Amino acid sequence: MSNTPWSPGTATGIGSMPGGDPVEAATVVVGELPDLPHLPELPARGLGADIIGRTAALLVDLPVEVVPSGYRTASRPGHEYRTAVDLIRRDIDALEEAIERAGVAPPAVKIQAAGPWTLTAGIELARGHRVLTDFGALREFTDSLGEGITLHAAEVARRIGVPVVVQLDEPSLPTVLAGALKTASGYGMVPAVAEPDARDTLGRVVEAARAATGQPVIVHCCAPRPPIGLLREAGADALAIDATLLEGIPATLSDQLGEAWDAGVTMLLGLVTGTEPARPPTLAEAAAPALRLVDRLGFPRSLLAERAIPTPACGLAGATGTWARRALGLIRDVGKAFVEPPESW
Numbered sequence: 026m027s028n029t030p031w032s033p034g035t036a037t038g039i040g041s042m043p044g045g046d047p048v049e050a051a052t053v054v055v056g057e058l059p060d061l062p063h064l065p066e067l068p069a070r071g072l073g074a075d076i077i078g079r080t081a082a083l084l085v086d087l088p089v090e091v092v093p094s095g096y097r098t099a100s101r102p103g104h105e106y107r108t109a110v111d112l113i114r115r116d117i118d119a120l121e122e123a124i125e126r127a128g129v130a131p132p133a134v135k136i137q138a139a140g141p142w143t144l145t146a147g148i149e150l151a152r153g154h155r156v157l158t159d160f161g162a163l164r165e166f167t168d169s170l171g172e173g174i175t176l177h178a179a180e181v182a183r184r185i186g187v188p189v190v191v192q193l194d195e196p197s198l199p200t201v202l203a204g205a206l207k208t209a210s211g212y213g214m215v216p217a218v219a220e221p222d223a224r225d226t227l228g229r230v231v232e233a234a235r236a237a238t239g240q241p242v243i244v245h246c247c248a249p250r251p252p253i254g255l256l257r258e259a260g261a262d263a264l265a266i267d268a269t270l271l272e273g274i275p276a277t278l279s280d281q282l283g284e285a286w287d288a289g290v291t292m293l294l295g296l297v298t299g300t301e302p303a304r305p306p307t308l309a310e311a312a313a314p315a316l317r318l319v320d321r322l323g324f325p326r327s328l329l330a331e332r333a334i335p336t337p338a339c340g341l342a343g344a345t346g347t348w349a350r351r352a353l354g355l356i357r358d359v360g361k362a363f364v365e366p367p368e369s370w
Contacts, residue, residue, distance in 0.1 A: 041340030171233030
């Protein structure tokens with residue numbers, strides 16, 4: 026999409042933040058990422074606050090409950106579902122309050138949800154198989170997810186009063202494609218999903234999110250070898266990847282990255298570790314993976330200002346509060362440096 030809600034120099038977060046205080050998390054995110062703050066996720070709050078429970082709370086007419094092995098479909102909403110819904114409402118309240126206190130509305134805000142493959146890999150059917158193994162259940166969950174994201178985005182847009190950008194998190198997709206996902210029992214492996222099927226299912230949710238918001242849709246996969254070509258074919262307008270893992274990638278993946286950038290795709294580049302390092306990186310050290318990538322692909326470094334958004338390498342749930350704030354501040358500074366590079370670069 027040519028019209029994007031972000032401008033050169035924008036930085037954002039992936040999603041998760043440390044601790045359990047939504048007001049504190051929202052205050053940090055809005056303060057450090059004024060151009061594209063995200064709705065913070067706080068998995069330390071327990072069941073219902075993790076990526077699967079949180080996204081399951083968005084599903085329409087598909088209640089999920091917690092059993093000893095994890096999340097499972099249910100006949101009616103249970104306590105965990107109601108808790109997850111309440112946590113999301115508190116998070117929206119906190120983000121709205123933080124933006125009001127800041128006194129300046131951002132150009133847009135970002136919300137996150139598990140993509141269809143990660144979601145259905147993490148939920149069991151009543152008979153104990155993973156949802157993604159049942160074609161009918163997979164389609165039902167995919168359609169419900171699209172509907173739930175539509176309603177969630179509308180609620181956030183109404184409350185905050187700015188455009189909403191949707192990010193779909195697909196950390197499990199490479200495992201699903203490789204046939205490396207264990208069955209719910211743990212004794213077998215789920216057969217690999219064919220790439221065309223994976224593309225089409227993800228594409229339905231991408232399309233629903235774009236239709237709901239009128240904004241670019243981000244797909245996030247921080248695996249060492251993200252399926253860039255598939256994500257693009259599914260319709261992703263922007264790709265969030267961990268740039269610190271791209272050293273030594275195969276030529277085919279380099280080609281896919283170059284083709285995506287050449288086609289106008291925005292890259293959200295993970296540059297700063299999610300937990301506090303022994304020595305905090307300098308600005309140049311934080312930016313180095315992005316600079317090496319653009320140099321290796323043969324693009325001018327000015328492309329980083331036009332089609333790159335720095336982020337942490339992945340979520341910040343495992344960080345200290347101090348490092349989370351510092352990491353977001355650092356990637357904000359990297360975004361500004363993409364626009365006005367220091368002479369030392």
